[in-house]
Amino acid sequence: MKLYVFKCGTLKSQKQFFTAGIDIGKAFEVPVPFFLITHPKGYVLFDTGNALEVAKDKIKHWGEKVVSIYDPIMSEEEYVVNQLAKLNIKAEEIKHVIFSHLHLDHAGACGAFPNATYYVQKEELKHAYVHDFYQKGAYIRADFDKPDLKWYLLDGYEEDPFDLFGDGKIKIIFTPGHTPGHQCLMVDLEHSGKVFLTADSVYTEEILEKDLLPGLVYSPADTVKSIKKVKNLKNQGVKIFTGHDPDAKIKYAPEYYD
Template sequence: MEQKDKDIFEHTTKFNTGIRLYMFQTGTIKTKVKFIKMNQGEEPYEIPIPWFLIKHPQGDVIIDGGMPIEAALDKHKHWGSLVDVYDPVMKASEWCRDQVKTVNTNPEDVKNVIQTHLHLDHSGAIGHFPNATHITQRIEYDYAYNPDWFSQPAYIKEDFDKPNIRWKFLQGKKTDYFDLYGDGVIKIIFTPGHTPGHQSVLVNLPKTGHMLLTGDACYTGDHWCDKCLPGLVASASDAADSVAKLRKIAKETNAKVVWGHDPVTWLQWNKAPMFYYD
């Protein structure tokens, strides 16, 4: 190995030391199958609400943050009649701002909050980490303020319309595969369909390798296998294209794939605070 290659290898190895991915959960939502798997039935269906924390030498990163604290304190006041369709089951102690402390991260340590999208079950971190930049797609941010009628209940304006939030807006295909820290560890992938500005996250860990966090671009294994669409979509064709895109990425990177709300496969992952992926 030439000296230049040795220097690059040693720098990368040192830089990647301590990178960890933690998988958290902010309770569940009780609903019906048809609202998760389009046209699939009236049976009760309970889904997990995951969120993720990545410890990184350049600053800790939260992905989504799960449900906001208001869903635990007064769900009827905050979500209104939507509770009749999507009923949140959450303890106050499950809020992301409190859970980060269980893995020795202070709220002030969080440098970036990546929003896959701005729906009410993904908005728990917004505005609650004082040093964080919040990263979303520009089209998602704009749509959240003026959604189509069928998507309007999924956006709670009070969750994201807050003062003093530092936003960083990505620009769809123009910024696709945005590399957050420039080291290949965290890449943001444009995956519209569930919402116009949905994005997924590809994480490259030193030991585990690639992990693909689909977010709601793919709720469950049925979506991954083209057996159904999500229960809520802004564009069915975009949703199908995004799943195909993610499957291609997973194959090319040999990634472990984490679906957005799959109640079966979610049980198989190692959960924080005790466990992590590195």
């Protein structure tokens, strides 16, 4: 089993949108990651990065207000399907797509994989359609509202952890807070050991080290609980790959973890 990390460009933003109240106004450019796991039972994607449309006309697809806060720098080559093609993997071969949540920089390529089941929390899908005014701009309905999608809707703590293949190798972990239905992925690799992909539950290593609140949270209380969960895993020796850390020392594809 291999774990590949990809970068779907970056977001040019400001520090306070990642660490609440810290370094206000300071320029901060972060990677937009997504992940591929090659499991004997099929290819698994964790998140997909931005939609292809973002590389063509970001203001049209994301809207002026969002782009003024999180400006996506992305080429067409960085679109998930094009990056997978470089590894000789076709979109049709992807069987499982797990979304940490449905924000625009994570679920942009929803629907691009015709033979995939899409795993998301039931609460997240509901919130993506019927959201509060808060975070409204972060959900792009054109990305996830597509016909004939095969969804697998997870039911929060009732199905936590969710063992994808029943072999303990890939587990979905419920971590609400950033959004109502946020979830992470635990991958158990033969040589690298356990790797925890936090997505937006923990943006950066700094948040873990200094006990900071992320700049964008739906529920601060749930966010803190989820960060604690990640800290506990780190203390147990699990490798933590945070969601948007410009300083993370990560090997990107074609290199991989196994």
